[in-house]
Amino acid sequence: MKRILIIEDEKVIAELERDYLEAHGYKVDIAMDGDSGLRLAIRGEHDLIILDLMLPGMNGFDVCRQIREEHNTPILMVTAKKEDIDVIRGLGLGADDYITKPFKPGELVARVKAHLARYDRLVGTRKNKEEIRIHGLLIDYGARRVFVHEQEVILTAKEFDLLYFLALNPNRVFSKDQLFERVWGMDAMGDAQTVTVHIRKLREKIETDASKAQYIETIWGAGYRFRL
Incomplete structure (x- = not known):
């Protein structure tokens, strides 16, 4: 079973994301702030991380940067901002993709499935040159x-x-x-x-x-x- 980490400080949003993901067969952990989210992420036990940028304590940009120093786990960045500079900064720090609030839960699930499938394909295939x-x-x-x-x-x-x-x-x-x-x-x-x-x-x-x-x-x- 694939394991997803949600780092999101809005409890209602985090629980909604968890419910939809669990309904599609994923195991989900939730962290409500950047510091605890980073501690969980660094363990390397998750297959994908959904990371909100605006967090109490350590912000999402710093969390993303520190995760990338340790792991290649796919990161789906969640932002309430639509400014290009925030997207560019997040992608530059190592996020794989982004989704802007408000979004439909079904869109989030589809995005998670696509990134997990793509990562598994890239890591697991043996048809490519080693x-x-x-x-x-x-x-x-x-x-x-x-x-x-x-x-x-x-x-x-x-x-x-x-x-x-x-x-x-x-x-x-x-x-x-x-x-x-x-x-x-x-x-x-x-x-x-x-x-x-x-x-x-x-x-x-x-x-x-x-x-x-x-x-x-x-x-x-x-x-x-x-x-x-």
Whole structure:
């Protein structure tokens, strides 16, 4: 049984989310503030985390950042704000997707199912290459680890998925919309901006000089390409 952690300070909302998820066969834990939520998340016992941004104590942004220092567990960010800067910040810190309040419980359940299925597929499949080595870059698919010139770099779940997908299809140009569809899926909330944020974060982590891309090349007006 998949286990979900809800970090949400509004009790009515948290219990509604729990009831709908449990009705669909998930085991659910609830934390009412950022500090207790982080303690539960760090244990690594959950398959997905639903994280509200506006929390008492430690806010959702800091919780997300600290979770990402330890785990690649999918994080679905819940925000009452619609400003792009909050979405960009959350995605930049490692959230995989976001949903804006108010939302229909059925939409939340569908999003959770999609992310769990996608994560299981990416982690569990053995049809993909286990290792990709290109120009000092090593992508270990089985362990979901990345090394640049033998130094490990820590990626979020979606950063890893995006890098692996591009490296698995070298020299092929993908538009932002294509990358969003392939890596996040059509049912995910977001747009091309999500891809832009993740590409920027990837370059900061794997490129020696992000302004002169060795691995992920921008093809102006078309999209991105992984260089061989």
